[in-house]
Amino acid sequence: MSSVAAQDHRSAATAPAEAPASPARRGMSRKHREWLAAGLFLAPDVLGLLVFVAVPMVLSVGLSFFQVSGFGSYEWIGLGNYERMMDDPLFWDSMRITGLYVVILVPVLFCVSLALGLLVKQKLPGMGVYRTVLFMPYVISLVVVGVLWKFLLDEQTGTVNRAMRAAGLDGESWLGSPSLALACVIAVMVWVMMGYYMIIFLAGLQEIPKEYYEAAKLDGSGPWTTFRTITWPLLRPTSFFVLLMSTVAAITGGLDLIFVLTDGGPANGTSLAIFYIYQQAFGFGEYGYASAMGSFLVLIMVAVSAVIFKLTRGGRFDDGE
Template sequence: MSSVAAQDHRTPAAPAPARPRRGPGRKQREWIAAGLFLAPDAIGLTLFVGVPMVLSIFLSFFQVSGFGSYEWIGLGNYERMIADPLFWDSMKVTGLYVVILVPVLFCVSLGLGLLVKQKLPGMGAYRTALFLPYVISLVVVGVLWKFLLDEQVGAVNRAMRAIGLEGESWLGDPTLALGCVIAVMVWVMMGYYMIIFLAGLQEIPKEYYEAARIDGAGPWTTFRTITWPLLRPTSFFVLLMSTVAAITGGLDLIFVLTNGGPANGTSLAIFYIYQQAFGFGEYGYASAMGSFLVLIMVVVSAVIFKLTRGGRFDDGE
């Protein structure tokens, strides 16, 4: 009885402490952080790129007048585009522009990246000077070069006459105008891609170059066996971005330098689309051509991505 009574009067056991709630796991926190960092850019791209692209595709099925009236015409704008010789002429000019600009810009930027990588006195000032044209408005660049290339008072022709050569009509000759536009665009863009190449070059471990020097490899062998293979991911990015920029960019530069002339020799597709939309009020037709140009960019990007194996450059493959 006493033992039973003792058990009856025993103090009840204290409840086990509740387990603290665990917060989100590490992987979940990383996803949340990534989403927060990407959200501003994603929202901006959606509002200012995605939504206008969708509206442009929708608008391409309408005949739009300058007074705001919309008339559904289905594929009428696309049929008109297929039968428009001026549009296809502008596509030919764009193709020639891209085929010349992209390789030249790639090689010049890579060469400058290799040059400014050298640790020489004052190299920081040279990097800044080469990058400076990229931060200048293309309108300002166009005005500057239009003055320099002027047939009568331009500094280029004056310099040529000073050494006994005849000046050229750089922006008035159909055989020279497109080349001048390409040269100016290379001058503008080379500093930006130079910086990208420089970043890629600085990521290559120095030990590789030291081993190559010990083995007696020359500059060309070192570039071919070390620099180029390890720089290919950066090269893929530069090739892709410069191609897209060449197809869609340069409108303001063309507008200031040549206004699409002479004889439509510099009328890129993007300039022709601009003319149809804001010059003639053909917003539906311009939207159809713009949608087609976006499709071309997607196809070209996919081809580049495929040829470079999705940016994966494994040695020996």
């Protein structure tokens, strides 16, 4: 008995002593450590947003109160640029075209991307290849996309019109007709963006538990009933993200594509607000006026985003209402 006690004493004596906790570890709770880690991970992105988004936006708002000449001189004019904007028919025409562009593009892009997401979710042979092919247009520069589609849609030598003539149909002036040019731009943008939002929808669809679908199958629910009662309600957060991001992209994006594909024509039929602002700033040197229009466009974008958030998250579409 004494030998066992002595052996236990020697084991305790030779066992390494537990290292004392560091002062920083003792003084910081787990919650504080998690907040610190989160802050360190977010810091690069937040810094980038401050330097490349927030600061330029503040400077743009400040610049909108000045008349800036091409020689770098600044003259304070107060709300003069905003008064000019209110009386500029070309600006409001570009806003009207932008509104039409957004109203058509966003629902079409949403539906096409959702349909593709449902399609590529199926476990069919070669589906990984199809996902890659559908996503590839998104990684191509919009300048390259514009050059490609300008070649395809050319009235005389374009591949589309050649195929139509071979089928016995008359070719169309796709980019030369005011009634067709905007539709072509929308179609090309859907082609470019659908792969990206398809992946977003696919990620949301894969988060839905399979047990729900198995229970619906046992209940005899058809595809449409399953989609309406399970897929669509549980896909609401993803739908909100896609709707918001596609709307913002439609309002503020597409400049490169418009510049290469139509240059705002014909007859300003594709002159979106972002393109008109670009023309005023870099075509005519009206940096103060362009800043005023840009600030107004940002306010419109914030208002539209708030409406989307209200309708899809905080309003009548909530589960509790």
